[in-house]
Amino acid sequence: MVAALVAGVLLLAGCTSSDDEPDGSPSPAPSAQATTSSESPGLSNPVEDGVYPEVGDPGVDALEYALDIAWDPDTRTMTGRETVRLRATDDADHLQLDLAADLEIGSVSVDGSDAAYEHRGKDLVISHAARADQVYRLVIEYDGTPTPVPAPSQRRDMDTIGWETTADGEVWTMQQPYGAYSWYAVNDQPSDKALYSFTITAPAPLVGVANGELVSRSTTAGETTTRWELDEPAASYLVTIAIADLVETKERSASGVPIAYWTPRGRPELVAKLREAPAGLDWLEERLGPYPFGSLGFLIVDSTSGMETQTMITLGDSAYATSPEVLVHEMAHQWWGDQVTPVDWRDMWMNEGMAMFIQGAWQAQSDGTTIESVMDEWAETEPRLRSDHGPPADYDPEAFGAGNVYYGPALMWDELRKRLGDDEFWRLVRAWPAAHDNGNADYADITTWWSEQTGEDLSGFFDDWLLGETTPQRS
Structure with a gap:
C-alpha cells in the first residue's frame, strides 16, 4: 500500500500437497520465533489482533487454502469449494473461521465427515472437537453474491474492502487490513500465513488472475479456467483475485525474475507504463538483495487504489497508481511486508x-x-x-x-x-x-x-x- 500527498488526498497504493500429512495428524507447534517456509510451510503462531480483535481467531493456524471458484457475471453469483488444512492451536470444542454473511454454506466436512456448523454474522463456527497441534482438513461448499465490507478508514479511496464487482460483472479484490472473508472462509489476521492455490472459472473472455504462478489455462465450452499456486506462505490481506477481460504480457528482469503484466484488453499504454518496473526492481535488488519470490506480476483493476498483494501487485487504473514511484513502493513491500509481515x-x-x-x-x-x-x-x-x-x-x-x-x-x-x-x-x-x-x-x-x-x-x-x-x- 502506498500513500501520496497529492492535492491533499491520500491514495492507497502492500504448495505442498494435502497428502503430505495425514488428516488429523500431529504437527509440531511453532516456537515463539517466526517460523520459515523451510521449517514447515504455512506454520504460524496466530494472535488476537491488537487493533481489530473481532477479525481472526488465534485458536486456528491455517496451513493451506485451496480455493475453487466459479463466477457468473450475469447473476453476480460465485460458487465456491474450499479446502483448508489447519492446525488447532489449543484444545477446543469447535473450529472457527471468518466468512461473510452474504455467502451461504451448502456443507462442511472435517476429515471427510460431515460437520455441524453455525454461521453467525461473519463467524463460521464448526462443531468439531479440536486437539492442540493436530491438523484437520476442512471442505466448505458455499455460494452467493459476495459484497465488500466497510473499511475502518477515513480515506476517500478506501470506503470498502474485499470483493468488488464492477457494473459489467468484472471482479477485483483488495483487503487491507481485512476483507478476505468477503469471498472465502479464512483466518483473516496477518499473523496466520498460509500457502494458497486457486482454480478460477468464468465465461470467456473473462480470465481469473491470482497470486503466485499460473500453472494452467484452458477454455472449454466458452468457460476459461485458470489454476494458480502460491508456494510460499502469505497473510490473507496479501491475497488477491481478479476476474476480468485481461491480457497477459511477459518479460524478465535483468536478474531473471519472470514478470507478467495483466492489463485490460485494448490498453497497450498501461503495459508501456508498467514496463518501468524492471528498472525499479533492479534498483531494489541492489539495496535489498535478490527478489524473495519466484515470480512477480502486476494486475490493473478498475479502482483508484492499489496494494502490494504478494507476487501479484494489484494497481488501480490511474496515473498515480501506475507511476514509477508507486511501482517501486509496492515492489519494496515484497521484502518489507510480504517476506516478513507484521x-x-x-x-x-x-x-x-x-x-x-x-x-x-x-x-x-x-x-x-x-x-x-x-x-x-x-x-x-x-x-x-x-x-x-x-x-x-x-x-x-x-x-x-x-x-x-x-x-x-x-x-x-x-x-x-x-x-x-x-x-x-x-x-x-x-x-x-x-x-x-x-x-x-x-x-x-x-x-x-x-x-x-x-x-x-x-x-x-x-x-x-x-x-x-x-x-x-x-x-
Missing part, C-alpha cells in the same frame, strides 16, 4: 514506513536531488498527520492507512540512516527480511533486532518516533 495491525508502520522511505530514496535519485530534500518536504505535513490520527504505532483504529503510518516512520528511518551511516543502514535494511524469511514480527522484534545489530540501545529512539504524541526533532 504480527498484527498495530505495526503496519513496519512495512509502510520502510516502503515509503525506500520510495523517497528512489525519488531522490530519479529527480537528481537528495534524500534529505525529499524528507524535508514530507516533514512539513507529518506533525499534522500525527496529531490527527495518532502516533504511527498507536494510531486511531478508525483511521487505518492514514499518512501518519507512512511519513513519520519514513522520517524515522532517514534519521537512523544519518545516525548509522549509509553503508551500515542499508546493510541492515537488507538483512532484516532475509533473517525473518516468510515469518512475522512485532514491535519488540524489530526494535530489539536493530539495537542488537547496531550495538546501540535504540529503544528510546523508536519509542519517540513511533509512540510519541509529537514529532521528534530531526538532526
Whole structure:
C-alpha cells in the first residue's frame, strides 16, 4: 500500500500437497520465533489482533487454502469449494473461521465427515472437537453474491474492502487490513500465513488472475479456467483475485525474475507504463538483495487504489497508481511486508514506513536531488498527520492507512540512516527480511533486532518516533 500527498488526498497504493500429512495428524507447534517456509510451510503462531480483535481467531493456524471458484457475471453469483488444512492451536470444542454473511454454506466436512456448523454474522463456527497441534482438513461448499465490507478508514479511496464487482460483472479484490472473508472462509489476521492455490472459472473472455504462478489455462465450452499456486506462505490481506477481460504480457528482469503484466484488453499504454518496473526492481535488488519470490506480476483493476498483494501487485487504473514511484513502493513491500509481515495491525508502520522511505530514496535519485530534500518536504505535513490520527504505532483504529503510518516512520528511518551511516543502514535494511524469511514480527522484534545489530540501545529512539504524541526533532 502506498500513500501520496497529492492535492491533499491520500491514495492507497502492500504448495505442498494435502497428502503430505495425514488428516488429523500431529504437527509440531511453532516456537515463539517466526517460523520459515523451510521449517514447515504455512506454520504460524496466530494472535488476537491488537487493533481489530473481532477479525481472526488465534485458536486456528491455517496451513493451506485451496480455493475453487466459479463466477457468473450475469447473476453476480460465485460458487465456491474450499479446502483448508489447519492446525488447532489449543484444545477446543469447535473450529472457527471468518466468512461473510452474504455467502451461504451448502456443507462442511472435517476429515471427510460431515460437520455441524453455525454461521453467525461473519463467524463460521464448526462443531468439531479440536486437539492442540493436530491438523484437520476442512471442505466448505458455499455460494452467493459476495459484497465488500466497510473499511475502518477515513480515506476517500478506501470506503470498502474485499470483493468488488464492477457494473459489467468484472471482479477485483483488495483487503487491507481485512476483507478476505468477503469471498472465502479464512483466518483473516496477518499473523496466520498460509500457502494458497486457486482454480478460477468464468465465461470467456473473462480470465481469473491470482497470486503466485499460473500453472494452467484452458477454455472449454466458452468457460476459461485458470489454476494458480502460491508456494510460499502469505497473510490473507496479501491475497488477491481478479476476474476480468485481461491480457497477459511477459518479460524478465535483468536478474531473471519472470514478470507478467495483466492489463485490460485494448490498453497497450498501461503495459508501456508498467514496463518501468524492471528498472525499479533492479534498483531494489541492489539495496535489498535478490527478489524473495519466484515470480512477480502486476494486475490493473478498475479502482483508484492499489496494494502490494504478494507476487501479484494489484494497481488501480490511474496515473498515480501506475507511476514509477508507486511501482517501486509496492515492489519494496515484497521484502518489507510480504517476506516478513507484521504480527498484527498495530505495526503496519513496519512495512509502510520502510516502503515509503525506500520510495523517497528512489525519488531522490530519479529527480537528481537528495534524500534529505525529499524528507524535508514530507516533514512539513507529518506533525499534522500525527496529531490527527495518532502516533504511527498507536494510531486511531478508525483511521487505518492514514499518512501518519507512512511519513513519520519514513522520517524515522532517514534519521537512523544519518545516525548509522549509509553503508551500515542499508546493510541492515537488507538483512532484516532475509533473517525473518516468510515469518512475522512485532514491535519488540524489530526494535530489539536493530539495537542488537547496531550495538546501540535504540529503544528510546523508536519509542519517540513511533509512540510519541509529537514529532521528534530531526538532526
